[in-house]
Amino acid sequence: MSFDSAYQSRKFNSVGTRPLRPDGVDKVTGRARYGADFNMPGQLVARVLRSPHAHARIKSIDTTRAASLKGVKAVVTAADLPDLTDGDASLFAILDNCMARTKAMYDGHAVAAVAAIDEKTAKAALKLIAVDYEVLPHVVDVDEATRPEAPVLNETVFTQGVEPAPTTPSNVANRSEFGHGDIAAGFAQADVIVERSYKTEQTHQGYIEPHACVANCSPDGTADLWVCTQGHFVFRQTCSDLLGLEVSKLRVTSSEIGGGFGGKTHVWAEPVALALSRKAGRPVKLVMSRAEVFRASGPTSATSIDVKIGAGKDGTITAASATLRYSNGPYADMWAELGAMTSFACYDLENVKTVGLEVLVNRPKVAAYRAPSAPMAAFAVESAMDELAAKIGMDAVDLRIKNVAKEGSRSSYGPVYGPIGIGPTLEAAKAHPHMSAPLRKNQGRGMACGFWFNFGGQTCTDLNVNADGTVSLAVGTVDVGGSRASLSLIAAEELGIPYEDVKAVVSDTATLGYNDMTDGSRGTFSTSMATISAARNAIEVMRKRAALMWEIPPEDVYWEDGHAHAAGTRHGNRAPLSVKEIAAEAANTGGPVAGHSELVADGAGVSFATHICDIEVDPETGSSRVVRYTVIQDAGKAVHPAYVEGQYQGGAAQGIGWALNEEYIYGEDGRLQNPGFLDYRIPVCSDLPMIDTQILEIPNPNHPYGVRGVGETSIVPPLAAIANAVSKAVGVRMTHIPISPPRILAALSDDKGS
């Protein structure tokens, strides 16, 4: 039976309620098992040796002394991970990042690893590994890396996407371009033009759980991997490819995950753990330290962005353009491209052009971080929008409403929008009491909008109706923040049974078909679609079983409110059969009742938000404090509103930390100076106020219940909203994130000086 994913308006019974999450008790009693909470008999401890240099050629590595230390069972280098990537550049980047092959590309790049009987022995062995480095000139700043005199990281990289093709290597790996119309003509029509450059510093996702895994390569050629990941099927594929294993021979089990925010979509050390296990013939546990997490797992890009927006006196934008330079770390990716796509996505523009430049620097390989690349682009564009409003003499919200994208608008990155929520979030912001509340001295109010694409992707789900009528739901998307609760609600809704009768689990890779990872805000969106499909397939089975029980034709049975009903007058007044009654007879009517679904969840509805915040600045010290914060975002349909609010609040808090405090600080030597939570300070409880949320529900036409992804968009507006608020509080336009106390003081003294 083909699955119809179109939205149908309905009255919900389970969806939209706030039941207790099924994994709650385990998580408040310390019983939930995360990456580092798993052990195997005979397990060894792994430690990784990392480059102290930002850029260095590896002339030789001598591991003989380490290998002969008592208690050391295996030492590996790049030689133990032969290149099986067959020209696949992104796979090679993962391999080279896991273990440096010819050059160490950043401070913290892995160069060797040891498996030993305990941590003390493993650490001692690392000290016995002799690496002969030829230190090379390095560059860590995104703008400096684009200059002609900058050291080139990779002699084989020539800028792609420019004509004619360059003949000299460059740190600019790729140029992408988006837009439509004629911006020169558009700017010529403008009465007012704002043009400004912005910078943002590199931040880390800052999940509290460091990366951890246990790898077990068996002599029979099979392997097991227990790992904290956002996508165990993707990890299986990548690790199989890099180790030359057949996919079916590697079984990956995802642990409970202690935060990921995109950072655990990437493979960092798992192939190393597998290689150590293969060499030692024993299970190997590899847990990163916090310093390793900062130095060697993915931060987001540092950026440098130029924005130009022109408008008529009435506020109609006539042209908009942006050039976005995003640091990628040592390997080319598409981070600037995502920034270029998202920059102006909130607006309906006649003439728009964005250019993205991927810049290679001697910093860790950049990883996805919640709506990757969008927050920085939004910071630049939404800051310029505020300046434009001020220049025209228009209210900042009204300027945005005047130019807002709506159904039928052609987006700045190409597609034409369906029903979208940016307009409603702006109207809600305008009407929100926060917008008109009085401000005190040294306070400023800012607002900003944000966009994220959302993603669907491959999804596979099993729904089994047990003999007592309860339901076991097996999903393949890792639960990062309550999706087992939301998916249980979905199954309960579709089957018409109580939430408490559904138990959702995350399957391992051997017991369910392939699933893309939990990224792109797809967990609840795509797996709820597959769950509805699986439930409908199970209902079809139950309808036939009811017909058998009643001995009537199956077409005379219909399903409603969790029961099989006999249709028409021909079959008398048969009492409807419940799921429990049908399940109890399953053994006599054809065996177990189950529904399966595999699909590509197309049509992830794009997501928009508007944030409002009040900041108070101390002009003496430059310190700032968020005094009030409001998030307004379209959820399509909030399946479990408490966890939707949680996503809104959590994204806002991460954005606040990014805007005001967090940054990677490098020394002249190219070494990261703050790889710990003491010096890389994320927001703590006393830094923040309550974060108010308003959930809007503009149904996604491509999901049966109207669901859109909600996880990422909430981190997009905060950088700009805070920059706009601080700029108003201090009377100076802030253009460099984070807006830390020294930057505020510098801006205030510059202002006084001028």
Add this chain to the structure above:
Amino acid sequence: MSSIAVSTTINDDDVEFLCQPDETLLDVLRNRLGLMGSKEGCGTGDCGACSTIMDGRVVCSCLVLGAEAQGRKIETIEGMAQGSDLHPLQTKFIEHAALQCGICTPGFLIAAKALLDRNPDPTETEIRFWLAGNLCRCTGYDKIVRAVQDAAAEMRGEPA
């Protein structure tokens, strides 16, 4: 180095263990005693995921040596519920959706319990500053603070 024999009390039970002189209490709990509810987020006392109560005081167990537990009274997350009866803080954390990934939750619960043990009616500001040593990257703290407020009210016997 030879191991040190330690006699201590953990969650009201008499416990004896051997540990190395440089071994942290967190490593002892997790690796020797199987009490893996305390988490290591940083190992440097900055994140609070390993919070335990030692003689009534919240400590980062990654900054305490196992040998220092000698003769002390340690409370960990595993001892917070009485059998199958959850502590009001545990119940309220689940009710308020005060956890997303949950890795920081044991530390927050331990720290919040220590707060309510000495101050049954804390203000929002007092809660926020008391919990400032515990990092949460998922929630933005809003629902955590509300859960603590609600648990405190319930423990004071106030109607919900």
